[in-house]
Every structure is written in C-alpha cells, then in structure tokens.
Amino acid sequence: MIKLTLFKALNNFNLDINLQLESFNIAGVFGPSGSGKSTLLRCISGLEGKQSIYINNQPVHHLPSDKRGVTLQVQSCPLFPHLDVAGNLAFTQKHCANRQTDLSEQEVITALELQPLLKRNVQSLSGGERQRVVFARTLLAGQKLIILDEPFSALDWPLRFKILTTMSNLAAKFNIKFIIVSHSLKELLFCCDTLIQLEKGKVINQGPSGLVAKAIYVNNKQTPLSLLNYDIIKFDEKYGVYHLQIKQSEQQLFVSPNAVEQGGKLVIESEQIAISAIKPIHSENTNVLVCILTSAEVIDSNWQLTLNVDGQTLYCLLSARVWDQSNYNVGDTLYAAIHNLE
Amino acid sequence: MLQSDLTALWLTIKLAFITAILLLAFCIPVAYKLAGYKGKFKPFLEALIAMPLVLPPTLLGFYLLVLFSPTHAFGQFWFWLTGTQLAFSFQGVVIGSLFYSLPFVMQPLVAGFKQINQTYNEAAIALGLSHYKRFVYLILPLLKPSIGSAFALGFAHTLGEFGLVLMIGGNIQGQTQVVSIALYDHVESLNYAAAHQLSLILLAISFACLVLLFKFNKSIVGVKQ
Missing domain, CATH: 2.40.50.100 (RNA polymerase II/Efflux pump adaptor protein, barrel-sandwich hybrid domain)
Known part of the structure; x- marks a missing residue:
C-alpha cells in the first residue's frame, strides 16, 4: 500500500497530489508530457523533495533513496559503460543492499532472453536491447516496489507486449509491485490493474485500469482497445x-x-x-x-x-x-x- | 650531456611527478564536492581555483616568497616544524608548483565528476546503491580517464615551470635548478649546443605527455549511449 501527499511548485503549475494506492500489482500513471509524472516518481523514490510518503504504512519520507526499498528506473536510464552487459547485471546484484526478493540473475536473464547479449559492450546495444538490459538490472536490485519511467518506449509492439507479460508474471510470482509511467494507454491497459491519470500536476482519475482507460479514450474521442x-x-x-x-x-x-x-x-x-x-x-x-x-x-x-x-x-x-x-x-x-x- | 643538466632533468621530473600526485590526492575529494555544489559561492570558488591560469607566475612566486620568509608566521611555523627554510628549497618549489598547476588538475576532475553525476550517479542512486558503494565501485572507475588527463596535464604543466621556480627556488644545482632554468643559463652563457640538447629532451617529454593526455581524453566515456 502506498499513501502520499505531495506538493511541489513546478515551472508552469504545482504538483499537488493526494494519492492512496491500495492492493495493486501493476499501477500505471498516464498523462501528457509535462504533467508531472516523472517528478511524482522521483519524489516517491527519494530523488527529489521531502514529501509525505508512506509505503506499507511505514513513513519513508525521511529516508534516503537506498533505504526506501524502492527502485526507480529513470527515463533513458544509462547502463554503466565501464562494464559489459553481464557486468552490469552482476554489479547490481552484488552491490545493492537489502535485497528483498530472491530473484536470481539466471532467472532474469532467461525471462528477458538476454543470454545472447551478455558479453556485449553496452555502447553497442540497440535502443530496445538497452531497455531490456536496464529493466533486468532494475529487477536485480531486488526491491519489492519498482517504479519505471517509460521503460519500454524503444521496443516494437510484439516485443513490448511480451516483456509486459513477463513483468506481470514476475509481479505475481515474486510479489513485486510495479508503478509504470507511460504516455501510451495501449501499453498501460495491457499490463496494469490500476490506472492513475495525471493532468497539470493533479490526479484527475484513478481506479481499475479498464474503467479509467475507457474514460480517457472517450474523453479523447477514441475507441478503446x-x-x-x-x-x-x-x-x-x-x-x-x-x-x-x-x-x-x-x-x-x-x-x-x-x-x-x-x-x-x-x-x-x-x-x-x-x-x-x-x-x-x-x-x-x-x-x-x-x-x-x-x-x-x-x-x-x-x-x-x-x-x-x-x-x-x-x-x-x-x-x-x-x-x-x-x-x-x-x-x-x-x-x-x-x-x-x- | 652535462652532469648538471642530467641533475636538472631528474629534479624536474621528480618535481612534476610529486606535484601531480599530491594534487590528485587533494583535488579528487575537492572536485567531487565542487562538482555537486550549487551554492552561491560557486563562482568565487571556481574563480579562486582558476586564478593561477591568469596570474603571472612571478606574482605567485612573490607572495609565496613573502609567506616562506622567516619573518612571516608561516615561515616560522615551518622552521619550527622541520628545522629548515622553505625559501630556496626543493620543498618550497613543490609547494609553489602545487598552486601553479592546481587548475590544470582540478578542472578535468570537476568536469569528469559533473559528467558522471548527471547520468550514472543518479541511475545508481535510483537503483538503491549506498553513497560509499557508488563512489568506490562506480564513480572512481568511471573517473579513471579524467584522473589520467588530470595527471598528464598537471605533470606536463609543471615541467615547463620557470618564473615561479626562479622566484622561490633561485637557481641552486641539485636543489632547485629545473630544466627550464638550466636552459636559461645555457642561453645566457651562449652555450647553444647544450641549450639545444636540453630543449629537445624537454620537447620530447612534453610531447609524450600531451600524446598520453589526448589518448586518455579519447577514451573518456561519453554520456551518449
């Protein structure tokens, strides 16, 4: 369960959010560019601001990022260039403290089909390959709350659906909660059980993803998927x-x-x-x-x-x-x- | 080659090496703090570090000479501590070189830290790595090329030092007479053959340092992935 109260003045508007997320496996955050999605994620993970945030009824706002039990995968998150793909994965597993899931490196490599990429230099990866490796690294940090900012934007749709399915399976198997930000409603509708719609720093709709997505589609004069x-x-x-x-x-x-x-x-x-x-x-x-x-x-x-x-x-x-x-x-x-x- | 020239050459290399190593030890932690500092004193600190770039070395030498003199508190303190004087000594020249070459070591390091901070450090924070682990296992390995550049620049710049050494070190063979001063002596005494010999050696060493520097620069990890 996540409960948060955020207030932060941004350039054009104020991020003013009062949010309570009860039982969910994958929650989606949808909104146009510049609606405060990324800032919301950075606040939850502790990269920005000292706002009121409770995770599983424990206050975490006074804790630094590495003590919150949250992993944030920022948008266009870089891999560490002095290590190859396997090195990046091993580095995370070795150095991230307080791992809470027993997700093994081999399981992640198999689930995301990374075996052929392991010896590759990270600079030589394509956009889609890089996003898969970054996601694997995020999983290996071993936290039970994972926040993803536009994680699969470089993947084509068939592969994206496949990875989203893997993510759903991991969420169920290892009891990991995901919060995923995307500007694609199709992506969110496919994988999320809960959806939050943000506009100009405020939550304007929240609920089961089918209902919220339909409302957004109708609002945008589009037919739902x-x-x-x-x-x-x-x-x-x-x-x-x-x-x-x-x-x-x-x-x-x-x-x-x-x-x-x-x-x-x-x-x-x-x-x-x-x-x-x-x-x-x-x-x-x-x-x-x-x-x-x-x-x-x-x-x-x-x-x-x-x-x-x-x-x-x-x-x-x-x-x-x-x-x-x-x-x-x-x-x-x-x-x-x-x-x-x- | 004259024995005195060989001594001067050895002294110069020793001076450049010691200066570059001491500066690295000082600059790595300071540059780390400075790269992340966004306070109102930032321009003043940056200007202070860059000052030796624009000041005449003789000006630096003059003030250091005043500082080292037995009539000044610092000079007295040093004498009490070591029983020797700093003025006209190798240690004095090393201290002068530290000031003189400071910006050449500090600036590549600050730039390196800034580049790493903006991209990789934040990704590592978001992954939940502790401060210590980030510094030791991520930032320092990524900083290697910048450390190489900083060392090469600090070393090469100290090699060519003249005015400051002359002011605070004088021209004492085996103590403070570096290559640039020995060269000046040869030219003054019209011994052009010795001057050529020394110049060519200095040229070769400086060139090698710069080749190494650009080699390091080339391998600096880009932000682009």
Whole structure:
C-alpha cells in the first residue's frame, strides 16, 4: 500500500497530489508530457523533495533513496559503460543492499532472453536491447516496489507486449509491485490493474485500469482497445495457427503465432472488428465471436459499441450511416468478425 | 650531456611527478564536492581555483616568497616544524608548483565528476546503491580517464615551470635548478649546443605527455549511449 501527499511548485503549475494506492500489482500513471509524472516518481523514490510518503504504512519520507526499498528506473536510464552487459547485471546484484526478493540473475536473464547479449559492450546495444538490459538490472536490485519511467518506449509492439507479460508474471510470482509511467494507454491497459491519470500536476482519475482507460479514450474521442483473455487449445502445424479458447467460454479463435507469443492477452483494435446481426456461414471455422450488445454511445459522430463476449468486452466503431441502417438494440445478439488475427 | 643538466632533468621530473600526485590526492575529494555544489559561492570558488591560469607566475612566486620568509608566521611555523627554510628549497618549489598547476588538475576532475553525476550517479542512486558503494565501485572507475588527463596535464604543466621556480627556488644545482632554468643559463652563457640538447629532451617529454593526455581524453566515456 502506498499513501502520499505531495506538493511541489513546478515551472508552469504545482504538483499537488493526494494519492492512496491500495492492493495493486501493476499501477500505471498516464498523462501528457509535462504533467508531472516523472517528478511524482522521483519524489516517491527519494530523488527529489521531502514529501509525505508512506509505503506499507511505514513513513519513508525521511529516508534516503537506498533505504526506501524502492527502485526507480529513470527515463533513458544509462547502463554503466565501464562494464559489459553481464557486468552490469552482476554489479547490481552484488552491490545493492537489502535485497528483498530472491530473484536470481539466471532467472532474469532467461525471462528477458538476454543470454545472447551478455558479453556485449553496452555502447553497442540497440535502443530496445538497452531497455531490456536496464529493466533486468532494475529487477536485480531486488526491491519489492519498482517504479519505471517509460521503460519500454524503444521496443516494437510484439516485443513490448511480451516483456509486459513477463513483468506481470514476475509481479505475481515474486510479489513485486510495479508503478509504470507511460504516455501510451495501449501499453498501460495491457499490463496494469490500476490506472492513475495525471493532468497539470493533479490526479484527475484513478481506479481499475479498464474503467479509467475507457474514460480517457472517450474523453479523447477514441475507441478503446479490446483485450481478450484466452487459453491455448492446440497448435495446428499444418496451417501454422494456434486454436485459442476465450476464457470462461466455449468460443474459439484461430490466431497466428506472433499474436500468441506476446502472451496473456489478445490485443484487438476496433478497426479489426466487423459486426453483423446475421450469423455468417461456417462461422465456427472463422474468427467470429457471438456477443451481446451492452451499450452504444456516440463518439465524435460515430457510434461506439460495447459488446460482451461471455464476460469479456469488445469495443468496435460504426459510422452513423451504418448504425442508422442496422437497427441494432442493446441486448441484441451480434456476430463480431475479427480480422487480421491469422 | 652535462652532469648538471642530467641533475636538472631528474629534479624536474621528480618535481612534476610529486606535484601531480599530491594534487590528485587533494583535488579528487575537492572536485567531487565542487562538482555537486550549487551554492552561491560557486563562482568565487571556481574563480579562486582558476586564478593561477591568469596570474603571472612571478606574482605567485612573490607572495609565496613573502609567506616562506622567516619573518612571516608561516615561515616560522615551518622552521619550527622541520628545522629548515622553505625559501630556496626543493620543498618550497613543490609547494609553489602545487598552486601553479592546481587548475590544470582540478578542472578535468570537476568536469569528469559533473559528467558522471548527471547520468550514472543518479541511475545508481535510483537503483538503491549506498553513497560509499557508488563512489568506490562506480564513480572512481568511471573517473579513471579524467584522473589520467588530470595527471598528464598537471605533470606536463609543471615541467615547463620557470618564473615561479626562479622566484622561490633561485637557481641552486641539485636543489632547485629545473630544466627550464638550466636552459636559461645555457642561453645566457651562449652555450647553444647544450641549450639545444636540453630543449629537445624537454620537447620530447612534453610531447609524450600531451600524446598520453589526448589518448586518455579519447577514451573518456561519453554520456551518449
């Protein structure tokens, strides 16, 4: 549990935050550039200011950074250039005192697939490789509260989803709490259970990530991303696709390995979904999900439809013309064809 | 080569080496503090350290000579402590050189610490490394190239010292007669052959020092990653 009261005058506004984070595994902080996100993180970790901060009901504001039990990975965090990749990891494990997790170097190297990079000079790493090594080093500091400032911005989406899944698994396995700052709602929605929205130094929204993210999307006149949880049934070697079953449902999808290997959740953009009231022919062999229309809202002259797929949510967008001609009503059973999965 | 020239050469190298080592020992902790200091006295401290860059060496020599004299409290204290006088002695010349070469050792170190502070030190604080571990295992190893530069600059600059040594050391063979003064003597007595010989040796040593300096500079770790 984290409780903090911060007040700090910044250049254009005051950072004025009263925040209480109860049970969470990964909390996201979302906000535009210059909204005070990084300063908030620096205050929690002790790099800036002496503000009122309690972690697990213990006051930590009087403690220096190395005694707070918090690791902060600052934005564009550098690796130590006099050591190679393996040296950077070993250095952290050796010299960081009061390690609270028994996460071993080998576990981190395996989880983040760093084996091929170990002997490399840190100056020769690409942006994405560097961010993975920096994250590994942060994990090896061994603290139970880890704060990350734009940690994976240089990774492409498939790899980013994969690392975020690894992070979720580590959070669950080693009871590590993460606070992650990103300007990408897609990234935060994928991995966070709690979301905090900052604007001009103030928390304007806080809660379960699905709800906060939807509110932000609606506010920005955008359609939310859909995330579906699934179980893998089998891999069809003949066609090179996975057969997935939607969690707590009998419905199946056929998905290419790329989308599955990123782990955990299937990310579906609203543009990938087409809906119909009539059941398509051979729908059991195509990526069509039966769902129920739970709400429809106008967003910027289009209609955003919220669909329930056996307990999970899909968002799709219809133009006003199609909406008017289709006569859909809340409660109707609809068929959502999902494209570009195979 | 004249025996007196060899003595002068050895004395010069000894002087430059001792000065550079003593300055490093003094400047590393001071530069560390100075690089992180943001108070209102910062420009005054920086100006004070840079003063020997702009002052004529004879001015420094004059004030040090006054300080070393047996009529001054410091001169008396030194005499009480060691039983010797500082003026016209090797120790006196070393003290003078410490002032004279101070900025050449201090400035590369301050620049090195600043560069490390801005990037690597903060990352290490955020990782939760203690102050001691950061200094010993991170900052000092990263500072190596700056220490090399500072040593090479301090050494090379002391080699070429003339006015200050002449003022506080005089021209005593084996005691205070450094290469630049021996060279001056040869030119005054029109012994150009000896002057050439000594000049070439000094040129070679100075050049080697600067080559080493630029080699160190090249290997300085950049902020860019």
